[in-house]
Amino acid sequence: MEAGIVSYGAYVPRYRIAPEEIGKVWGVDGKSMGKGLMISSKSIPGPDEDTITIAVEAARSMMKRVDVDPQDIEAIYVGSESHPYAVKPSGTIVAEAIEASPDLTVADFEFACKAGTAAIQACMGLVGSGHIKYGVAIGADTSQGAPGDPLEYSASAGGAAFLIGSKKVIARIDGMYSYTTDTPDFWRREGQMYPSHGGRFTGEPAYFKHILSCAKGMFAKAGTSPKDYAHAVFHQPNGKFPTRVAKQLGFSDAQIKAGLLVPLIGNTYSGAVPLGLAAILDEAKPGDRVFAVAYGSGAGSDAFDITVTDEIKSFARDRAPTVKQVIENPKFLDYAHYAKFRGKINLGGG
């Protein structure tokens, strides 16, 4: 059965901090740090925001754009590495918020930065096999970076939601391919506030190896090459990595432009490829092919071969803000407020 994206919605918290402001506190040249990472600002969740509120905002925007009865949604999967609860699902709150409960299945996914694309795969399986009418896949995070750690310059917040179905599909998912190994480049154990990472080990043997292998596997499976695609989006922990990986695969800067959001909002982890894909769909035309490869530490990559359909012409995009509209009009914070918002200040006694 033909299946794919029926609608989508995006959300990024309004607050930002610049690398210069972070560097000032830690005695680091933040400007050149930002230049090296190709990040000029990163998003920060407000004190009343978390992965669930981000997921709800994105899902609500997604629902506004279609006239789908929420009761026809039979699965919701939320992918994140910052679910607010260790035990208690994020997805149930999303389900209630968009009035999809109780006749549905819900689960939270975790696979570092690619939990959101894993959710898309699960929905594609259920829709494609005819088990359900609609599934919702969400990738959202309020990612953590320890104070003073290089991660602090990139770890940000945001997310996107996708309605997966088989009717009025605006972007057909024609092929999926994944590449997974046990590669411990980045991890956070139960109870730890901040993740640990392998420094430069997170580059070549982790991000690059998995994305390149996965992309090549997808090309082989789909019988395509970079020139077949109008747009491409890769996981974007910083601006440098996706730009380099695109070049290595043979994509041009123009092909990755629409989906490259990290320079303005930082690394939204599970939200990164979903948000990039949403930004591409904001401007895609019928017939455009889109290539997407996510990466999650630990480690694995999910690739998607997507074709935008004629349905996008009648799709009510304007009923909810585009990614561009979501991220414009930011409010910049100083480090003190950033630390307060992110719970980095110990208030004593709780």
Place this chain on the structure above:
Amino acid sequence: MTMRKVAVIGVGDTKFGELWDASFRDIGIRAGLSAVEDANITAEKIDAVFVGNMSAGRFIEQEHIGALIADYAGLARDHIPATRVEAAGASGGLALRQGYMAIASGLHDIVVVGGAEKMMDVSDVASAFIQSSAADQEWETELGATFPSLHALIARRHMHEHGTTREQLADVAVKNHRHGSMNPKAQFQKEITRDTVIGSLMVSSPLRMFDCAPSSDGAAAVVLCPLDQAKKYTDSAVEIAGTGQASDTLALHHRRDILAFDATRVAAERAFKMAGVAHKDIDVAEVHDNFTISEILAIEDLGFFKKGEGGKATEEGRTSLEGDVAVNTSGGLKARGDPIGATGLAQAVEIVTQLRGKAGKRQVKDASVGLTHNVGGTGATAVVHVFRRF
């Protein structure tokens, strides 16, 4: 008893850099095997193995490196003596000297000397602490000094006393990156400019990121035999004509003068005397440029240039491939990489390659006498070897 003369009959090395897919033993064996193949010998011929390694215990939590390498080289059943040698950054050079002495004394006929370090499996911060343990833990490191900051003190003072400029320090890195761009085994094979160095992140004023050698994984090895037996194995043997080793106070502040590494000067004098050569006879030298200031100190202390004139000489190109003495044609520690225990052996591999006339684009014309200079800590150990075409 007279000492026997010693020759290098085989050399081998791995690429230096971030070798994520190879373990310590992998790279050690790869370098050793390629040296053995280069020497046209078989494993049964090997009488002993020496391995230079600074800190496998802290980098990969593995001690007992001598037996490990002998075992994974397939030599366990031959029960050959296998010895690990440690003198911080000079571990490799010192291992070479142990191998030299084993042959010269008549105790052994074929010795494989290797050096290896696997540094990339620990975090940047852990690596900095491990490297700084080459300094005096009680009087320097515990009080906050790091390896870069100690070298920064030297650089700052050299600039003050001798008028060495920021640009001249950068010129060391620019030259070594240019040399590295011609070495397919180098960690960095890209040319850089003065602006690259001067615009890079500050590490410890005045030293910036591009003034410092990188952390690296890598291994290198040589095969030694008595000079009078060398022809049996190869037509491209190179003689080790002189070896010199010297020590000094462990802490920098106990030195007579922090702008001179006396251990380097004395080790060089000993090696030159033994080889019957002078500094002016050296065509090509691999010196210990773990920081840009270190190369300036080295070319002064080795006698190539007067004290205080190393920066100027570098700026004038007198240490480049085409200069008076070609310094760090491999790219040096700066561009070829610095897997600590392997560095002294990698220097020997480069000099032997140069004297064989096999250095490709970076070949020094008519090179016949070469030198290696390997330093431990901030100059508390120095090992110098003089090599001669044979």
